[in-house]
Each structure stands twice: as C-alpha cells, then as structure tokens.
Amino acid sequence: MARIVVLTGAGISAESGVPTFRDADGLWEGHHVEDVATPEAFERDPDTVQRFYDARRAALALVEPNPAHKALAELERAVGDDLLVVTQNIDDLHERAGSTRVIHMHGELLSALCRACRRRTPFSGAMVDHPPCPGCGASDLRPDVVWFGEIPYRMEEILDALGSCEQFVSVGTSGAVYPAAGFVQQARAYGARTLELNLVPSEGSFFFDEARHGPAGELVPAWVA
Ligand code: BV8
Numbered sequence: 001m002a003r004i005v006v007l008t009g010a011g012i013s014a015e016s017g018v019p020t021f022r023d024a025d026g027l028w029e030g031h032h033v034e035d036v037a038t039p040e041a042f043e044r045d046p047d048t049v050q051r052f053y054d055a056r057r058a059a060l061a062l063v064e065p066n067p068a069h070k071a072l073a074e075l076e077r078a079v080g081d082d083l084l085v086v087t088q089n090i091d092d093l094h095e096r097a098g099s100t101r102v103i104h105m106h107g108e109l110l111s112a113l114c115r116a117c118r119r120r121t122p123f124s125g126a127m128v129d130h131p132p133c134p135g136c137g138a139s140d141l142r143p144d145v146v147w148f149g150e151i152p153y154r155m156e157e158i159l160d161a162l163g164s165c166e167q168f169v170s171v172g173t174s175g176a177v178y179p180a181a182g183f184v185q186q187a188r189a190y191g192a193r194t195l196e197l198n199l200v201p202s203e204g205s206f207f208f209d210e211a212r213h214g215p216a217g218e219l220v221p222a223w224v225a
Helices: 039-044 046-062 067-082 093-097 155-164 180-189 216-224
Strands: 004-008 083-087 102-104 107-114 120-122 141-145 167-171 193-198 210-213
Touching (some): 004 180, 046 107, 046 141, 067 083, 167 180, 167 216, 193 216
Parallel strands (some): 004 083
C-alpha cells in the first residue's frame, strides 16, 4: 500500500494554462455547472455538453506539464509503489510528466464511454459529431467523465489507500466537491500526517496538520526535494 497519497485538483494544472473551475477566469465562468457537468444537462442539451468537453480535449494539445507535475513524477521514480496520485483532474498532464501510478477519480478527457456497450475506450477527437464506438460501433459516446450525482471511479482503492497511508498531501484543490473534499478527514482518522499545498487556504484547510500557500509549481518541487 502507498505510504504517501497525493490528491490533486485543477490548481496543479493552472500554471500549465489549464483553467481551474472556481478561479476568476475559471471553466465554470462561461457555464453553470448544472448546464455542463450533470447527466441531466447531457440529456437536455447533449451538443452543448459535448462542445464543452470537445474544447477542453482539444486544448490539451496546447498545454504542457509544469514543475509540479514533474516533481510528482520524480518522486514516483524515487519511491515507486510508496506513492499514489489520486487526481480530480481529467487532463493527462500527470501521465505526460511521467507519473504512472495515477487514479483519475473523475474520469479522463482522452477517454470515451459508450452508453450502448458501457466500454471505456481511448478517444482524442470531437464527440459532437457522434463518432462510432470503437467497441460496438454504436454512435452513442459520452465523455468518460464523472458528473455531479455520478459515482467517482475506483473509490474502493482510494479508501484503502487513505486507510493505510502515512502522509496525505492535497495539491491545488478548493475542497469544494465530495467525496474528494473529505479524503483529508479520512486520512487523519487513520493517523496520517496531512499537508495542504494550495495557492490560498482551501475550504478544508483547517483539517490539515500543515498548510503551505503559494503556486504549486514552487511548493510541490520544494516539498519533493
Ligand atoms: C458523488 C469532472 C456519491 C467534470 C467534477 C451537498 C453537500 C455535500 C455534497 C453534495 C451535496 N449535494 C451533492 C453532493 C455531492 C457532490 C458535491 O460534492 N457537490 C458539491 C458541489 C457540494 N458530489 C458528487 O456528485 C460526486 N459524486 O458524491 O457520488 C458517492 C460518493 C462516494 C461513493 C459513492 C457514491 C461527483 C462529483 C464529481 C463532479 N465532477 N469534475 C469536469 O471536470 O468537467 S468536479 C470538479 O470540481 C473537479 O473534478 C473537482 O473535483 C471539483 C473541484 O475542483 P478543483 O479541482 O478543486 O478546482 P477549483 O477550481 O474548485 O479549485 C482550484 C484550487 O486551486 C483553488 O483552491 C485555487 O486557489 C487553487 N489554485 C489555483 N491556481 C493554483 C492553485 N493552487 C496551487 N497553485 C496554483 N497555481
């Protein structure tokens, strides 16, 4: 089991140029969450939801991992299975920085979920044009992303890791969305030391033994060093 669990949120990708959700120029600025990140929104207006995710998927080609992603990949090279990264992000910047032990609890932009056969397949194009599922051929793909009201991926593995880790570090998240926002309390309950690395105090800052505030691109490499 991993000795160190690192939870990451949109803030770790901010310095790569990926907009966060709740900061001034955030992703939600142009949209209400309920209009693009719920199953009901997808039923009501699938094209708007598909265009929202198609745009974010296309924008991945324009961004690169930053020193925070790279520092976590370097840490994995040093400690191997002792590190697990649980990310709320749906970008692939952890992987492109070299991390291999990553759980995307809210899914991934570069994956498609077929509503006909339930297969999850790698996908990098645009979904608004109704491409066929690589598995069953049905034109019924949706973003392989966990929306509000849906169950996050690999929760059992995550809860096991929180129950046995010695250190829980949260990087770049507002602590606004559950169950991720509750992970610090679970880790604490099992005796882990907890550290928050965030630009500003998050909604759950007081649950952490220690909190350091500043850009992830500086705080994470300093912590890994
Ligand atoms: C579930 C994918 C049941 C989509 C996302 C009432 C009370 C409590 C809970 C609920 C409630 N009503 C409903 C709920 C549950 C709900 C929820 O929590 N709602 C909230 C709004 C109250 N949760 C759910 O529905 C979840 N499912 O509960 O199922 C269940 C649970 C467990 C087990 C079985 C069943 C599913 C939620 C998933 C939603 N999908 N993302 C997409 O990407 O489009 S959420 C999305 O927002 C993210 O994935 C992330 O999880 C969340 C928060 O975003 P952050 O990553 O934190 O980003 P944010 O912009 O908010 O903050 C950025 C932070 O970075 C800031 O603090 C900023 O200061 C900092 N920062 C900025 N720049 C930098 C920086 N830090 C460092 N360096 C920088 N340079």
